[in-house]
Amino acid sequence: MLAVDKVASISPLVLTDDNTPPASGQIKLRLVHASPTAGPVDIYVEAPGTDTTGVSPTLTNVPFKAASDYLAVAAGSYEVYVTPTGTKTVALDSGSLALSAGQIRTAVALDAPGGGTPLTAIVLKGLN
Numbered sequence: 001m002l003a004v005d006k007v008a009s010i011s012p013l014v015l016t017d018d019n020t021p022p023a024s025g026q027i028k029l030r031l032v033h034a035s036p037t038a039g040p041v042d043i044y045v046e047a048p049g050t051d052t053t054g055v056s057p058t059l060t061n062v063p064f065k066a067a068s069d070y071l072a073v074a075a076g077s078y079e080v081y082v083t084p085t086g087t088k089t090v091a092l093d094s095g096s097l098a099l100s101a102g103q104i105r106t107a108v109a110l111d112a113p114g115g116g117t118p119l120t121a122i123v124l125k126g127l128n
Contacts, residue, residue: 075101
């Protein structure tokens with residue numbers, strides 16, 4: 001469970017984990033939009049250093065409090081970019097994330113401490 005929204009209207013966001021192991025050589029990654037000030041976003045899961053202007057988003061028009069299904073991707077290094085829907089302006093860049101085979105992770109986009117921008121993120125581990 002995540003506590004989301006601004007303090008005056010904080011509410012629980014209950015997520016159901018799926019801790020079944022990913023296929024051999026794969027990882028499972030779930031993405032959560034928990035930034036009350038960002039509006040709908042597009043999310044890119046790409047190789048580190050990818051220029052988002054040349055690629056399509058992995059997920060589009062993701063609303064506040066939405067969690068994706070687990071994405072099954074090959075183990076390796078990834079960078080998660082968050083942009084306002086329909087733009088290529090990066091509001092959040094996770095930096096390089098090294099993900100090993102068998103891992104299950106949830107990446108959560110958040111407001112800055114105290115609210116607003118710049119956006120930040122945390123990566124939560126599954127049971128493995």
